[in-house]
Amino acid sequence: MTTLLDSHIPVLNSDFKTEQFDNEILLYSVTSTLAVYLNQTAMMVYGLCDGNNSVGDIITTLETAYPEQISSIRADVTDSLQQLVDLGAIRLSA
Amino acid sequence: MLNPEAGIYRVGLFDSDFEIGYNSAAAKNLLDFLFQDLPPTGGTVADRRFDVVMAGNPVQMSLWLDEKRYYHGTSRHELASILVNEIIYSCIFGNCRDHAIHAAAISIGSRGLLFPGTSGSGKSSLAAWLTANGCNYLTDELAMVTADGIIQPFTRPLCLKLPSFQILAQHFPFREVDILHGASGAMIPHRCLNQQWQPQSATVDAIIFPRYVKDHPGALTPISSAQSCLKIIGCFVNARNMADHGIHHIASLARQVASYELQFGSYEVILPALQPLLADTR
Numbered sequence: 001m002t003t004l005l006d007s008h009i010p011v012l013n014s015d016f017k018t019e020q021f022d023n024e025i026l027l028y029s030v031t032s033t034l035a036v037y038l039n040q041t042a043m044m045v046y047g048l049c050d051g052n053n054s055v056g057d058i059i060t061t062l063e064t065a066y067p068e069q070i071s072s073i074r075a076d077v078t079d080s081l082q083q084l085v086d087l088g089a090i091r092l093s094a
Numbered sequence: 095m096l097n098p099e100a101g102i103y104r105v106g107l108f109d110s111d112f113e114i115g116y117n118s119a120a121a122k123n124l125l126d127f128l129f130q131d132l133p134p135t136g137g138t139v140a141d142r143r144f145d146v147v148m149a150g151n152p153v154q155m156s157l158w159l160d161e162k163r164y165y166h167g168t169s170r171h172e173l174a175s176i177l178v179n180e181i182i183y184s185c186i187f188g189n190c191r192d193h194a195i196h197a198a199a200i201s202i203g204s205r206g207l208l209f210p211g212t213s214g215s216g217k218s219s220l221a222a223w224l225t226a227n228g229c230n231y232l233t234d235e236l237a238m239v240t241a242d243g244i245i246q247p248f249t250r251p252l253c254l255k256l257p258s259f260q261i262l263a264q265h266f267p268f269r270e271v272d273i274l275h276g277a278s279g280a281m282i283p284h285r286c287l288n289q290q291w292q293p294q295s296a297t298v299d300a301i302i303f304p305r306y307v308k309d310h311p312g313a314l315t316p317i318s319s320a321q322s323c324l325k326i327i328g329c330f331v332n333a334r335n336m337a338d339h340g341i342h343h344i345a346s347l348a349r350q351v352a353s354y355e356l357q358f359g360s361y362e363v364i365l366p367a368l369q370p371l372l373a374d375t376r
Contacts, residue, residue, distance in 0.1 A: 017338065017341075019320075019323065019341055019342065019345040021318065021319045021320040021323075021345070021348075021349065022318075022319070024318055024319070024320035024321075025320065026320050026323050026324060026341070026345065028327075028339070028341055030338055030339050033339070035324055035327050035341070036324070037320050037321055037324045038320075
């Protein structure tokens with residue numbers, strides 16, 4: 001398991017494609033025949049993984065957008081990123 | 095000398111026809127039992143040719159696919175199961191147009207209810223119970239779904255595992271002569287459960303993922319389109335024939351109709367749980 005640091009920059013794996021639903025997203029890779037369902041939080045996190053934002057940037061962005069949920073956002077973001085790393089949908093660049 | 099009982103049986107499925115040679119009236123009867131609802135389409139005849147041979151006393155049976163023998167023994171049920179599976183495989187193998195979904199399906203008028211699920215999820219039991227209670231049987235195993243949602247079913251006899259068959263037989267005392275028994279289960283002609291059956295065209299109106307849970311009182315729970323799509327992918331048999339594994343089309347289907355998870359622990363809870371979907375109000 002990779003330890004997530006705020007300085008890590010999540011980079012999307014181009015093998016993965018997305019299928020967008022109303023408030024959800026399906027992430028899938030044809031080459032590795034994997035598919036996973038992302039909830040709204042994971043979907044927002046994935047959307048912020050543009051190769052420029054660091055983990056810390058993503059947390060700050062969401063804390064600013066949803067100040068009423070500030071106490072849970074860090075855990076939610078790191079959980080979502082960990083799920084995406086484990087799936088191979090993103091890699092972490094130092 | 096020509097065998098007057100020998101002939102060629104033609105099965106039609108998804109725009110293709112398959113030829114099955116037989117050598118006796120008993121062999122033809124078995125093919126009628128399995129495929130009477132799949133008449134020839136007049137489409138392309140597949141290159142692969144099956145042969146069913148029955149001879150001797152006690153009867154010895156063989157199933158051949160071209161030059162290769164797939165079965166030899168004394169069990170009609172086992173031969174039938176292998177033949178049906180091989181026909182299904184042959185149909186799916188080259189199909190890159192329609193979506194082959196491992197699913198049971200029934201219709202109510204033109205409304206089709208699709209029950210995707212892997213083995214053991216309770217598809218056949220559900221299909222049997224719904225058929226016995228007035229729904230029109232389409233399939234208990236495989237539905238080809240076209241891009242516009244039309245269900246093209248593989249309509250075969252219902253194949254129930256032994257425990258499920260034994261419970262069903264308590265509700266519907268079958269004539270032994272109608273059933274094809276095997277060591278692991280039984281094949282039941284759907285007309286034994288619903289004599290009003292007619293071949294019907296149906297469009298997917300709801301997708302229900304069955305889950306047998308021992309002693310469960312029955313519950314129908316809506317699920318989101320994304321969750322539905324993910325579950326269908328798990329039952330999508332010819333995905334690798336499609337561009338991007340056909341996920342975009344499956345997603346489109348999941349968006350268009352309501353999806354549910356159905357948990358059930360006995361036959362008796364199925365109808366009450368599904369009641370909102372069974373009412374023919376649309």
